[in-house]
Amino acid sequence: MCTCLSQASIIMVGGGMMKGYKDCVINVDLTEGIITKEKLNPDYIKKYMGGEGYGIALLWNEMPHDAEPLSPDNILSFNTGPMTGTPTPSASRTSVCFISPLTNTIGASNVGSHFGAELKFAGYDTVAFKGKSQKPVYLYIDEQKVELRDASKFWGMNTRETTDAIKEELGKDFKVCCIGQAGEKLSSLACIFSDDCFAGRGGAGAVMGSKNLKAIAVRGTGKVEIADKDAFMAVYKDAYQQLRSEAYTWGPVHGYGTPAWVGGSNDCGILPTRNFIQNQFEKIENVLPYQLWNNTDKYSIRRRACYSCQLGCHKYVVMGDTEVGEMEYETLAAYGPRCGVDDYESICMAGYYTTIYGFDTISGGATISAIMEWYEKGIINKEHTDGLEMTFGNGPAMVEMTRKMGLREGCGDLFADGSYAAAKRIGGKAMDYVMAVKGMEISATDPRGASSMTIAFGTSERGACHMRPYAATIDAFGYVFPDLDINEPIDPFNDAEDKTWLKAIKEYFVVTNLAGICDFNVINVEMKASTIAELYTAITGIEIDKFELLRRAERTIALERALNYERGFTRKDDRLPKRFMTEPAIGGPPKGRVVDMETALDKFYEACSFDMEKGIPTPEKFEELGMADVAEQIYSLNY
Ligand code: SF4
Numbered sequence: 123m124c125t126c127l128s129q130a131s132i133i134m135v136g137g138g139m140m141k142g143y144k145d146c147v148i149n150v151d152l153t154e155g156i157i158t159k160e161k162l163n164p165d166y167i168k169k170y171m172g173g174e175g176y177g178i179a180l181l182w183n184e185m186p187h188d189a190e191p192l193s194p195d196n197i198l199s200f201n202t203g204p205m206t207g208t209p210t211p212s213a214s215r216t217s218v219c220f221i222s223p224l225t226n227t228i229g230a231s232n233v234g235s236h237f238g239a240e241l242k243f244a245g246y247d248t249v250a251f252k253g254k255s256q257k258p259v260y261l262y263i264d265e266q267k268v269e270l271r272d273a274s275k276f277w278g279m280n281t282r283e284t285t286d287a288i289k290e291e292l293g294k295d296f297k298v299c300c301i302g303q304a305g306e307k308l309s310s311l312a313c314i315f316s317d318d319c320f321a322g323r324g325g326a327g328a329v330m331g332s333k334n335l336k337a338i339a340v341r342g343t344g345k346v347e348i349a350d351k352d353a354f355m356a357v358y359k360d361a362y363q364q365l366r367s368e369a370y371t372w373g374p375v376h377g378y379g380t381p382a383w384v385g386g387s388n389d390c391g392i393l394p395t396r397n398f399i400q401n402q403f404e405k406i407e408n409v410l411p412y413q414l415w416n417n418t419d420k421y422s423i424r425r426r427a428c429y430s431c432q433l434g435c436h437k438y439v440v441m442g443d444t445e446v447g448e449m450e451y452e453t454l455a456a457y458g459p460r461c462g463v464d465d466y467e468s469i470c471m472a473g474y475y476t477t478i479y480g481f482d483t484i485s486g487g488a489t490i491s492a493i494m495e496w497y498e499k500g501i502i503n504k505e506h507t508d509g510l511e512m513t514f515g516n517g518p519a520m521v522e523m524t525r526k527m528g529l530r531e532g533c534g535d536l537f538a539d540g541s542y543a544a545a546k547r548i549g550g551k552a553m554d555y556v557m558a559v560k561g562m563e564i565s566a567t568d569p570r571g572a573s574s575m576t577i578a579f580g581t582s583e584r585g586a587c588h589m590r591p592y593a594a595t596i597d598a599f600g601y602v603f604p605d606l607d608i609n610e611p612i613d614p615f616n617d618a619e620d621k622t623w624l625k626a627i628k629e630y631f632v633v634t635n636l637a638g639i640c641d642f643n644v645i646n647v648e649m650k651a652s653t654i655a656e657l658y659t660a661i662t663g664i665e666i667d668k669f670e671l672l673r674r675a676e677r678t679i680a681l682e683r684a685l686n687y688e689r690g691f692t693r694k695d696d697r698l699p700k701r702f703m704t705e706p707a708i709g710g711p712p713k714g715r716v717v718d719m720e721t722a723l724d725k726f727y728e729a730c731s732f733d734m735e736k737g738i739p740t741p742e743k744f745e746e747l748g749m750a751d752v753a754e755q756i757y758s759l760n761y
Contacts, residue, residue: 141349142204142661143172144247148268150261152333153194153253157268162247169748171658171671172247173203174230174635175678177219180250181228182681182752187688191223191325192308192332199250200241200299200338203638204662207242207346207429209358211365211649212640214238214428222324224310224485224540225560225585227691228682229329231321232589232635233299233314234428237340240297244342251333260288260300260337265344273336277306280478281315282445288339300337301327302480307530308332310539311481311489318438318447319428322482324562324584349663357656361649365433368648372433375642379437380451381411387455390598391710392571394564395459396514397491398557398701401568402709403459414439414449414466421466423449433642439470446470447477452588455566456487461494461520468517472524479528484588485540486527488563490520492541495555502548508533557699559586560691569702571712572598572614574624576719577726580696581737583682589641591631593624596647605650605668606630615715617722621729632675677747683738684752688759693737696723 149158166179177199189195198220205213216238222229241249244263251261258273276284281302288298298316305312305327312327313320321327330336348354366372374382387393388406395403403409414421421441426448427434439446449470457463457472472490476483490512496502497512504510508526510519510533526534537544542561545552557564562585569575574593579586595601597614606626613619630651634641637658643649651668658666686695702717727734731743744753 140662140664141347142208142658143167144242144245144346146246147248147250148246148263150249150251150270151253152251152255152259152270152335155255155270157270159268169674170678170681171203171636171674173201173206173215173638174217174219174232174632175674176248177201177217177230178228178678178681178685181219181221182685185221185252187685189221191221191226191329194252194254194333196221196329196332197250197252198326198329198333198335199248201248202238202242203636205657206638207239208348208661209430210639210657210661211361212428212431212433212643213638214430215635215638215640216241216321217635218314218321218326220324220326220329222584223308223328224325225562226689227560227585227686228583229324229326230584230635230682231313231323231326232641233316233319233321234431234640235297235316235319236429237297237299237316238638239429240340240342242342242346243344244340245344249338251335254332255334258334258336260335260339262292263338263340263342265342276336278303281480282478284337285315285317288337292339293341296339296341298337298339301330302478302528304328304479304481304528304538305331307538309481309527309530310543311485311527313480313482315477315480318426318436318477320482323484323587327480348661350660354657354660357653357660361653361657362432364650364653365643365648368646371642371646371648375435376433378411378415379435379449381414381437381449381454383451384454385410386599387567388459389710390571390594391707391712392568392575392594392598393455393459394557394566394568396462397460397495397555398564398568399495400709401571401707401712403464405464406459408464409454409458409466409469417466428640431640435642441467441470444471444474446474449473452566453483453487456484457490457520457524460487460491460566462514463517463520464515465517468521471521475521475524475528481528484565485563486524488557489527489537489541489544490523492545492555492557493523493537496548496552499551499555501550501552501555506533506536506548554700557701559698560695562586564698567592567594568707568712569698569717570707570715571710573617573619573717573722574598574612574614574627576617576698576702576717576722577621577624578628580698580719580723581726583679583686589631591624591627592641592645593627595645596623596627601647603627603647605647605652615712617718618725621722621726624726625729626672629672629675629679632678633671636674636678673747677749680739680744680747680749681752684756687736687738687756691737693723693727693735696737
């Protein structure tokens with residue numbers, strides 16, 4: 123039971139408590155050491171559903187909008203969705219929301235594992251932290267008992283050591299989220315680790331470190347109630363069948379994990395190679411996943427899955443005595459082709475250091491590829507790299523640089539906050555080779571080969587994000603999706619095409635973050651939006667259709683853009699690095715193509731009803747979304 127009853131309960135239409143949610147938030151003031159519990163804010167749920175939407179509403183309504191990312195004012199929240207902890211396929215997700223030290227925009231990062239489900243089983247939807255503890259602490263949650271405990275003895279431990287030590291102390295049935303050394307040392311790339319899953323992007327780990335918060339440990343024995351079990355089982359069977367019948371997802375991805383993508387990505391000419399100088403890798407054969415799986419003398423691979431996930435994309439690699447951890451597409455692409463490296467041993471070791479020190483694998487590999495280009499162009503030299511020969515393809519140098527970045531050791535300090543921050547310190551022409559948007563490194567898709575990714579990276583509210591949406595599936599790989607009115611293949615090379623379809627796909631991806639399910643339910647348009655709506659209705663008892671589901675995502679995006687706008691972000695920040703507009707792709711299907719950024723932006727803004735210069739919804743659009751109060755506040759700003 124909640125001890126603080128400051129707000130009305132969430133009542134479903136027709137009376138009774140809404141199922142799916144636990145209707146309880148834990149608020150932790152780390153400065154004062156005070157923990158309170160309160161009911162979910164029903165207005166936030168009605169407008170934004172939960173998960174990421176709830177966390178962003180907290181930032182908008184309860185944080186000073188000019189809060190510095192590493193200041194006590196920043197609110198760091200862990201937000202489950204109404205589906206988290208239910209038997210819905212891959213209902214494992216928790217959205218971590220904060221102001222990002224990497225981008226200074228909203229931060230919204232998403233982690234799987236079993237943590238979110240356990241939080242629901244303990245009786246909570248959200249845990250929100252503000253302030254800063256005087257000494258290292260961790261949050262202990264055992265059903266109704268919630269305490270801040272001393273974490274001094276864990277400080278300095280890496281992610282796996284921390285997890286093991288906490289489980290040793292509390293019991294193996296606790297689920298743990300924690301930071302490693304990168305978070306403690308406030309690296310803007312630091313992530314939050316949970317059993318080899320990560321809230322990876324945007325520096326959430328640094329925000330946790332800035333608050334002297336080492337970990338959260340939770341145990342719960344409850345369950346998530348479902349309003350209509352018969353209806354749920356009927357829709358569940360349908361949803362599961364939709365997943366199972368997608369041949370690529372249930373074939374290569376189920377078998378090899380996301381590294382299965384790397385061959386197709388190369389064929390389509392969208393595989394970043396040598397810091398995006400190339401869009402195909404001439405040594406692709408050496409990094410195809412079978413090279414790892416078939417080399418049984420050197421590697422063993424275990425299959426793992428997050429809570430309630432039958433797909434199980436995780437492939438956990440052990441190399442000799444080294445527990446490398448998950449090998450997935452972004453890690454392989456970042457430390458492989460992007461750095462010109464073609465040996466799995468180096469890729470695995472870089473992934474290992476990234477995992478144990480706890481920082482983002484995408485930005486980590488991307489930063490090293492920028493270092494390599496700077497080095498080869500003479501912008502930096504061995505004095506900047508502690509003597510490391512940082513040429514493209516030098517796997518051992520890449521591994522050593524990764525280790526140094528994770529610990530801020532020697533030259534690692536210069537690069538630990540990512541390529542954008544390093545370029546500012548290096549000066550000269552360094553910034554010309556930073557492949558980032560809003561300071562966040564672009565992930566492993568070349569937008570010259572997929573016009574949709576020009577918009578995905580350019581307009582993502584959290585910096586260059588590959589998951590909002592990963593729409594290359596549709597334009598580069600040729601999927602159609604009648605459920606969202608995409609009935610014909612989309613031209614991947616036409617920036618001038620109507621982007622209405624892309625607006626819908628972006629919202630469809632954000633819906634997964636609101637509901638608490640994995641993007642891998644939708645990445646190959648497996649699960650219909652209408653099916654997700656039916657699941658929501660069966661779980662909560664609230665009637666909803668796919669249009670209202672997308673509308674909640676649209677509101678969340680609108681609120682994120684409003685907050686970013688207040689922090690100074692406008693259309694000028696929704697742009698890709700100039701390489702994509704000035705250097706034609708040199709291989710594969712997009713050969714010779716450059717991005718027409720302004721045309722693509724015009725088309726997308728038009729589809730979204732955004733103001734063409736401000737990059738936020740028009741006042742009329744805000745009004746239509748029921749957010750006139752937000753419009754009033756931000757349109758009074760004079761820029
Ligand atoms: S598809 Fe992969 S990341 Fe998603 S829930 Fe399943 S195991 Fe976790």
